[in-house]
Amino acid sequence: MSVCSVAALLGMVLTFASCTSKEEKIAQAIELIKQEKVAEAVAIYQELEDVQDTTLLNRLGDVYADGEGIKQDSVKALTFFEKSANLGNPYAMVEIGIAYEYALGGYKKDEKEAFRWYKKAAELDYDRGLRNVGIFYRDGTGVEKDPQKAIEYFKKAIEKGNVYAMLNLAYMYKEGDGVLVNMEEAIKYYQMAADKKDADALDELGHIYDKGKGVKKDPKKAFEYWLKAAELGYQYSQYSVAYDYANGIGTTKDYKKAVEWYLKAVNQGNVSAMLNLGYMYDKGQGVEQNWQKAVEMYQKAAEKGNAQAQFNLAWCYYHGEGVTMNKTEAAKWWKKSSNQGNEGAKQWLNKMMYDGDLIVYDEGDPNK
Numbered sequence: 001m002s003v004c005s006v007a008a009l010l011g012m013v014l015t016f017a018s019c020t021s022k023e024e025k026i027a028q029a030i031e032l033i034k035q036e037k038v039a040e041a042v043a044i045y046q047e048l049e050d051v052q053d054t055t056l057l058n059r060l061g062d063v064y065a066d067g068e069g070i071k072q073d074s075v076k077a078l079t080f081f082e083k084s085a086n087l088g089n090p091y092a093m094v095e096i097g098i099a100y101e102y103a104l105g106g107y108k109k110d111e112k113e114a115f116r117w118y119k120k121a122a123e124l125d126y127d128r129g130l131r132n133v134g135i136f137y138r139d140g141t142g143v144e145k146d147p148q149k150a151i152e153y154f155k156k157a158i159e160k161g162n163v164y165a166m167l168n169l170a171y172m173y174k175e176g177d178g179v180l181v182n183m184e185e186a187i188k189y190y191q192m193a194a195d196k197k198d199a200d201a202l203d204e205l206g207h208i209y210d211k212g213k214g215v216k217k218d219p220k221k222a223f224e225y226w227l228k229a230a231e232l233g234y235q236y237s238q239y240s241v242a243y244d245y246a247n248g249i250g251t252t253k254d255y256k257k258a259v260e261w262y263l264k265a266v267n268q269g270n271v272s273a274m275l276n277l278g279y280m281y282d283k284g285q286g287v288e289q290n291w292q293k294a295v296e297m298y299q300k301a302a303e304k305g306n307a308q309a310q311f312n313l314a315w316c317y318y319h320g321e322g323v324t325m326n327k328t329e330a331a332k333w334w335k336k337s338s339n340q341g342n343e344g345a346k347q348w349l350n351k352m353m354y355d356g357d358l359i360v361y362d363e364g365d366p367n368k
Contacts, residue, residue: 026053033059038069057084058091065095074105085117090126093117097132101141111142122153127160135168138178147178158192166193167200174204174213183214194225199234202226206240210250223250230261235268242273246285255286266297274301275309282312282322291322302333310337311345318348327357 025044032041045051045060061080064073078099084092097117103109115136121129134153137146151172157165170189173182187208193201202225209215210222223244229237242261245254259280265273278297281290295316301309314333317326331352337345352358 022048026051026056030056030059033063036069038063042070052087054084054087054089054092058089061092061095078105078107090121090124090129093121094126094128094132097121115142127157127162127165130157130160131162131165131168134165138168138172147172150178163193163196163198167198170201187214197232199229199232199237202229203234203237206237219250235265235270238265239270239273243276246276246280255280259286271301271304271306275306278309278312291316295322307337307340307342311342314345314348327352331358
């Protein structure tokens with residue numbers, strides 16, 4: 001009978017540590033991390049000697065890298081990944097490669113060393129290692145550029161189900177990056193990723209069918225792909241869905257749905273959506289006309305450098321629509337728009353100069 005069993009029979013109180021094996025403590029620490037009780041997991045780790053469990057080492061590396069439940073510390077994170085990588089774990093090898101590639105956690109940028117670690121992980125048939133080796137061969141990063149080897153590694157990663165490898169290989173075929181353009185192959189790999197509900201792939205397929213690149217132009221199919229990506233929260237597809245609803249492209253025109261999807265994209269910072277939502281408030285399309293809200297949207301987009309929003313905002317200031325008339329502000333925003341090549345803005349600045357209104361604006365010749 002074990003010491004712990006005897007103690008229990010005698011009613012003796014023993015500490016958890018005295019009755020718990022090292023393996024059980026490691027399992028407990030991993031479970032605590034899952035429960036976001038990171039400090040407790042770290043305390044257990046510190047009690048143990050020579051931990052060689054790569055699952056625990058990787059999880060501790062992850063929480064320190066991301067600051068999950070503990071102060072973010074990339075140096076500490078990499079000490080865990082180093083130990084795990086040296087024990088032969090491919091996940092950790094990729095993390096070390098990332099540290100060398102991007103100079104993280106005190107590591108000096110060294111693309112050759114990054115490639116070496118990615119290659120070690122790839123040799124263990126690890127999908128992220130295979131993918132990253134493919135990227136380095138494609139771009140000639142840390143190794144001589146070799147598109148055929150890139151394809152070889154991407155295909156190996158794809159066999160493991162790696163979505164980013166699918167996207168990278170699709171891109172090579174679509175753009176002719178180191179290979180001949182092959183839209184059939186590009187669509188095949190984008191569709192593989194789309195079947196895994198990858199929003200980037202769905203969005204890209206939307207553009208392919210919208211433009212008819214390598215396929216018959218099909219606005220309805222484009223809209224369907226964009227809608228799937230939009231429902232996954234992809235802001236660029238949310239904008240495209242809204243635009244199609246607003247203009248009746250590939251679907252029935254529906255201003256209310258357009259406003260709904262523009263708003264979703266705006267909430268993710270999409271500048272084009274800000275401009276178009278402003279226009280819908282301006283014209284009362286799908287919403288009650290509200291010039292104040294139109295100005296608010298134009299202002300947001302204008303401050304982010306959108307030339308058309310700058311033009312529209314200037315128009316509102318010049319005419320006093322949704323905002324107090326202010327020709328100085330109008331001139332300021334038309335100049336910003338003009339500087340980005342907006343011809344309409346140049347014409348309005350010339351009109352203001354001709355009318356003698358531009359003297360209120362003192363930032364020099366508007367056409368410079």
